Amino acid sequence: MKKVAVVTGSAKGLGKAIAFSLVEDGFTVVIHFRKSKSDAEKILNLVRKKSPKSIIAFGDLTDEKQVRSMFLQVYKRFGKVDILVNNVGNFLYKEFSKTTNSEFRDIFESNLYSAFLCSRAVVLNMRKQKSGHIINIGSVGAETMTVTEKSTPYFMAKNALYSLTKIMAREEARYGIHVNMISPASLETDIFKAEDFPMGRSANYSDVVKVLKFLTSNDAYYINGANIEVAGGFIPGM
Numbered sequence: 471m472k473k474v475a476v477v478t479g480s481a482k483g484l485g486k487a488i489a490f491s492l493v494e495d496g497f498t499v500v501i502h503f504r505k506s507k508s509d510a511e512k513i514l515n516l517v518r519k520k521s522p523k524s525i526i527a528f529g530d531l532t533d534e535k536q537v538r539s540m541f542l543q544v545y546k547r548f549g550k551v552d553i554l555v556n557n558v559g560n561f562l563y564k565e566f567s568k569t570t571n572s573e574f575r576d577i578f579e580s581n582l583y584s585a586f587l588c589s590r591a592v593v594l595n596m597r598k599q600k601s602g603h604i605i606n607i608g609s610v611g612a613e614t615m616t617v618t619e620k621s622t623p624y625f626m627a628k629n630a631l632y633s634l635t636k637i638m639a640r641e642e643a644r645y646g647i648h649v650n651m652i653s654p655a656s657l658e659t660d661i662f663k664a665e666d667f668p669m670g671r672s673a674n675y676s677d678v679v680k681v682l683k684f685l686t687s688n689d690a691y692y693i694n695g696a697n698i699e700v701a702g703g704f705i706p707g708m
């Protein structure tokens with residue numbers, strides 16, 4: 471049976487690029503969506519040409535019940551998850567004093583709780599398999615306690631996601647599970663100009679995908695609990 475990967479938030483953006491690349495590498499992929507159902511269906515049509523068993527799966531990943539039900543469906547169908555990519559995460563550019571409770575909660579929960587809930591939903595089965603990769607998508611500056619103006623909850627959540635990555639790796643390494651984080655700077659979709667970046671351009675999805683391929687390969691066997699920045703020298707706030 472082919473290896474199975476779940477990529478959260480893969481109906482668009484970085485998640486979509488990761489899902490396509492995993493399909494190219496022979497994986498059966500679970501394309502997860504919350505609101506972007508028609509995008510997910512379009513992707514599935516393309517993906518199935520190469521990976522006929524791939525599926526789409528719905529869930530608000532800040533809601534534990536929905537997370538459970540999504541992974542129940544995945545395990546019923548495939549019996550395993552080899553790679554979980556915790557890609558979901560919203561961004562908010564707003565002054566702290568104007569941020570509402572629900573905005574703060576959404577940024578925190580979509581970036582941190584979703585990764586916690588999804589990881590917890592796969593980890594016991596990965597232990598039984600004695601293998602599995604969890605990749606958390608962070609953001610540049612996550613491991614240096616960066617907090618920039620107008621994006622405080624986002625950076626707080628990504629800082630905490632880095633702690634979660636380290637703790638999960640420490641607890642799960644003995645079971646053959648790898649937990650790592652990839653932290654991009656602004657990606658292709660973002661509003662910055664090319665000259666804002668030390669290397670003259672923002673990160674491409676493929677820059678991130680290549681690191682994910684490495685981290686989930688045997689060559690990266692002894693890398694666990696690491697955060698790899700894909701930021702071309704960019705430092706938030708500088």
Ligand SMILES: NC(=O)c1ccc[n+]([C@@H]2O[C@H](COP(=O)([O-])OP(=O)(O)OC[C@H]3O[C@@H](n4cnc5c(N)ncnc54)[C@H](OP(=O)(O)O)[C@@H]3O)[C@@H](O)[C@H]2O)c1
Nearest residue numbers: 479483484503504505506530531557558559654655656657
């Ligand atoms: N874009 C950048 O410049 C950049 C830079 C650094 C790091 N990152 C990180 O890279 C990752 C992907 O970023 P992106 O810009 O490609 O994402 P995006 O296009 O903004 O998409 C966000 C994704 O999260 C999903 N989502 C949001 N809230 C959700 C919830 N409660 N439950 C389930 N799904 C939810 C959305 O799904 P639906 O549309 O289906 O609701 C969507 O697929 C994020 O973790 C982000 O922090 C991005």
